[in-house]
Amino acid sequence: MTGTTLFAIIIILIVLNFTKDKVIGFLNAKHFNDPIPKVLEDVYDKEAYETSQTYKRENYRFSSFYGVFMFVITILFFVLDGVALLDHLSLRIVSNSMLQAIVFFGIIGLVSTTLQIPFDYYHTFVIEEKYGFNKSTKTLFFIDKIKGILMTVILGGALLFLISWLYSKMQDDFWWYAWLVFSVFTVFITMFYSSIIVPIFNKQTPIEEGSLKDKLEKYAKAQGFKLDHIYVIDGSKRSTKANAYFTGLGPKKRIVLYDTLVQDLTEDEIIAVFAHEVGHYKKRHTVFNIFASLSLTGLTLFVFGKLLGNPLLAEAFHVTHSSFHLGLLAFGVLYSPISEVTGLIMNILSRKFEYQADDFAKQTFEQQYLVSALKKLSKNSLSNLTPHAWNVNLNYAHPTLLQRVLRLKK
Numbered sequence: 001m002t003g004t005t006l007f008a009i010i011i012i013l014i015v016l017n018f019t020k021d022k023v024i025g026f027l028n029a030k031h032f033n034d035p036i037p038k039v040l041e042d043v044y045d046k047e048a049y050e051t052s053q054t055y056k057r058e059n060y061r062f063s064s065f066y067g068v069f070m071f072v073i074t075i076l077f078f079v080l081d082g083v084a085l086l087d088h089l090s091l092r093i094v095s096n097s098m099l100q101a102i103v104f105f106g107i108i109g110l111v112s113t114t115l116q117i118p119f120d121y122y123h124t125f126v127i128e129e130k131y132g133f134n135k136s137t138k139t140l141f142f143i144d145k146i147k148g149i150l151m152t153v154i155l156g157g158a159l160l161f162l163i164s165w166l167y168s169k170m171q172d173d174f175w176w177y178a179w180l181v182f183s184v185f186t187v188f189i190t191m192f193y194s195s196i197i198v199p200i201f202n203k204q205t206p207i208e209e210g211s212l213k214d215k216l217e218k219y220a221k222a223q224g225f226k227l228d229h230i231y232v233i234d235g236s237k238r239s240t241k242a243n244a245y246f247t248g249l250g251p252k253k254r255i256v257l258y259d260t261l262v263q264d265l266t267e268d269e270i271i272a273v274f275a276h277e278v279g280h281y282k283k284r285h286t287v288f289n290i291f292a293s294l295s296l297t298g299l300t301l302f303v304f305g306k307l308l309g310n311p312l313l314a315e316a317f318h319v320t321h322s323s324f325h326l327g328l329l330a331f332g333v334l335y336s337p338i339s340e341v342t343g344l345i346m347n348i349l350s351r352k353f354e355y356q357a358d359d360f361a362k363q364t365f366e367q368q369y370l371v372s373a374l375k376k377l378s379k380n381s382l383s384n385l386t387p388h389a390w391n392v393n394l395n396y397a398h399p400t401l402l403q404r405v406l407r408l409k410k
């Protein structure tokens with residue numbers, strides 16, 4: 001193989017990936033006007049249904065435009081020798097190979113984040129605002145962006161530095177050590193996500209005294225789940241959309257309910273959602289997810305290690321010598337067919353876990369309250385009730401509302 005062939009493969013993969021997203025998006029949009037399934041007819045009244053239809057279309061137009069824009073920028077970057085230019089620039093700014101990797105990806109990250117901000121802004125303050133979802137202010141929006149960027153720079157920068165340093169020391173054997181670093185990092189973040197990352201953006205408070213707390217306590221006690229692991233988060237400062245999740249491991253486990261969820265649902269519906277989250281804990285889904293993601297990381301790093309030293313990389317990008325950062329960039333594209341498959345498997349697993357958590361809620365509480373909670377959450381976020389099957393299979397981490405309701409009622 002020549003460098004030119006490798007470059008052509010990279011471009012073809014980017015085009016194929018873009019085309020796949022376009023086709024799935026198009027198929028999904030073709031089903032926007034499908035009749036609502038019988039069991040979901042009570043989700044929307046006529047007016048809310050019409051609003052949900054325009055919301056879907058508006059989001060589709062927006063994401064299509066964004067997708068095309070990013071695709072054009074990416075293709076131009078590769079075709080106009082942007083890689084060689086950036087490589088040259090990072091070589092001139094710093095001499096150490098680890099720092100070169102940081103400058104190289106730092107510039108790519110800075111440019112892509114800057115390009116993304118106007119789109120995020122439009123989505124939040126035009127689309128979400130128009131449908132009454134947005135609660136964020138412009139100040140909060142930009143503070144969030146700055147915090148997010150700082151966090152990526154610190155965590156991403158540290159990881160990149162460490163991994164490229166390992167490569168400079170170990171060469172071919174580096175993937176083993178890199179895997180170890182990623183494993184420690186993943187377990188650490190999973191454990192401390194709620195106590196370190198979430199507080200940067202949100203406030204979490206123990207549940208207030210009252211009848212809801214009493215009911216939650218009664219249910220939690222019966223399931224052997226301690227009440228001091230339950231928190232309410234101030235999601236309402238950004239959006240009216242509601243959510244709940246289970247996170248963490250061992251003593252750091254936590255079930256977090258959005259304040260919007262507590263506000264929108266009845267007490268029995270909240271217990272039902274809570275029971276679903278306890279199901280995730282009881283079925284050890286976090287532990288499975290960590291194992292699955294660590295196995296995938298191992299596989300990814302192994303393949304990455306095989307590619308890294310290849311001199312074809314430099315040739316493909318018209319650069320004089322290959323380096324860690326060129327390898328990582330090329331790998332990001334070349335690995336996409338494999339990550340497409342592993343992403344598919346992870347989504348299948350995730351949907352299976354959602355069913356298990358629903359089953360748990362059904363067995364330990366009452367299905368009718370989970371059904372009405374899920375319907376209410378869908379209504380309040382103007383969800384698409386008729387997504388295309390391919391879109392669900394490829395991109396959904398949760399089963400559709402229809403699938404969940406049918407199973408709960410069985």
Ligand SMILES: [Zn+2]
Nearest residue numbers: 276280354357
């Ligand atoms: Zn769930």
